[in-house]
Amino acid sequence: MQERDSHHNWPRGAAVIGAGTMGLGVAECFAAAGIRVILTDATPELTRGAKGRLLHRARGHADAGLLAESAVVMVEAVETADDVAGTVGDVGLVFEAVPEDIGLKQEILGACSAAAPRDAVIVSNTSSLPINDLSEFVGRPGRFCGMHWFNPPEWTPGVEVIPAAATAPEVVGRLVEFLRAIGKRPAVVGDGPGFVANRIQNALFLEAVRCVEEGLASPQEVDEVVRSCFGFRLPFFGPFQISDMAGLDVYENVLDVLKEGLGERFEAPESLRKLVEEGRTGTKSGAGFLQYTEEEQERLLIERDRRYAALNALLEDLPPVDAGFGDGP
Ligand SMILES: NC(=O)c1ccc[n+]([C@@H]2O[C@H](COP(=O)([O-])OP(=O)(O)OC[C@H]3O[C@@H](n4cnc5c(N)ncnc54)[C@H](O)[C@@H]3O)[C@@H](O)[C@H]2O)c1
Incomplete structure (x- = not known):
């Protein structure tokens, strides 16, 4: 959590x-950042x-050494x-x-x-309701936007910012700047079902459940594979940097085999096939989904290894939480 006046004076107050x-x-995050917060239920x-x-x-956070006493005062x-x-009568945000009920x-x-100042920005934390539908409930919807945080909000850095068609670009810019100022890592995404995070997270979840249902692995083993194999990379790299490093030609071949065994949902996307056809196979060719200078190609690998070594050291101190892995009651 970012503490003390990190928000560049906007908003002075948040409801x-x-x-x-x-x-x-979220109230704890805002308050710790020095924002005046008013709460209602x-x-x-x-x-x-x-x-x-x-x-x-x-x-509890302060006693655990996670929050300064000055933030507790806030x-x-x-x-x-x-x-x-x-x-909401006197706030900027x-x-x-x-609850998720339209x-x-x-x-x-x-x-x-109706009650907020005319220039207040209004955001919804909805996880799944279309932002465009919600914007219709707001007078002057140019000031309305989706702002999807993740649990626990104090510690999860990512926040999806989801403009409605009516959202003013200035509002999107202001929200992104504000979130960065309080230590979050916002991404502006479109108003599709599940936005981006829940769509990808649920695709992973569905395949995890299928692996268990098909008897390939126990839930504990699936969790170990996800956490310790490809999930190990995810704090540092997303699917595009990862696939570029592995080689898009390799991905295409693997997807062809998966499709044969598991069906149409593993069809290699057109954009992937086109990149491979054009020889843009990832970092090894200087470009894949992303572009890499020669200097970046070299730096990427050494920076990757530095981070993986550091993560392994952290995991020695803070291994995966040992809960739910026994035989149960
Ligand atoms: N829980 C999550 O992991 C999570 C993550 C991201 C987004 N969200 C979204 O955030 C929103 C809230 O989820 P939550 O998990 O905090 O729910 P929650 O049930 O824990 O909290 C909702 C709160 O709203 C209060 N409330 C109900 N009616 C109200 C009213 N008329 N006026 C004021 N307050 C009222 C409830 O008493 C409750 O305290 C939902 O849209 C949800 O989809 C949840």
Whole structure:
């Protein structure tokens, strides 16, 4: 978590609507970054309980050495209000994190846009509802955008920023700059089902379940393979850098075999076949999905090895969490 006035003075105040798993974590992040935060939940009683849980959470982080005492003081200063109007009236950013129910989101986003200052930016943390549909519930939707955080919000750096068709480009730019300033790693993505992260995560999950259902491996063994084989690379490289390093011709051949055994869902994409046909087979040819200068080709490999060695050292100290691997009760 980035602490203390890292947000370049925008927003001076943020409203968090829905103080559950995500809302509380985001409120803690905002407060730790020095932003004035106002929180509300479904009822005044729930809001009071939420403030208590927020303090407990920040105290736990501080006791574990993960959060400075000065940030706990900022969390203690988080305000609460009894309803949406009382929460959003004087803020620059409204963060909506109520449950994933389109009727409820309609009600809350409508109330937010009626009561928030005209220039306040309103974002929704929805994981799956189309941002374009939600934008219709917001008056002057140029100020509305998707902002999809991941659990736990305090520690997961990635945030998807999902503009609606109506979102003003200036708003997207401001949100990206703000997220970077508080230590997050935003990516602007399109408004397709599951956006990008949930689409890819669920494709992985479905194949993992299929491997177990087909008797190839136990859940524990699948988790070990994902974590320790290709998943080991993922903190540093995404699928495009990884496939470029492996060789796109190799990927094409492997996909052809997978398709034969597992069907159409493993058909090699047109864009991959075209790159291989053009000789753009990845880092070894200087270009694949991405372009590499000669200097980058060399640096990539040594930087990769440095990071993998460092990750192996970290894993010695912090091995995978040993839970759920026994025979159970
Ligand atoms: N949990 C996750 O891992 C996760 C990750 C990314 C995105 N999201 C999305 O974030 C949103 C919130 O998810 P969550 O997991 O925090 O849910 P949650 O159930 O933990 O929290 C939702 C909170 O909203 C409150 N609420 C209900 N009605 C309200 C109202 N009328 N006014 C104000 N508050 C109200 C609830 O009391 C609850 O405290 C959802 O859209 C979800 O899809 C969740």
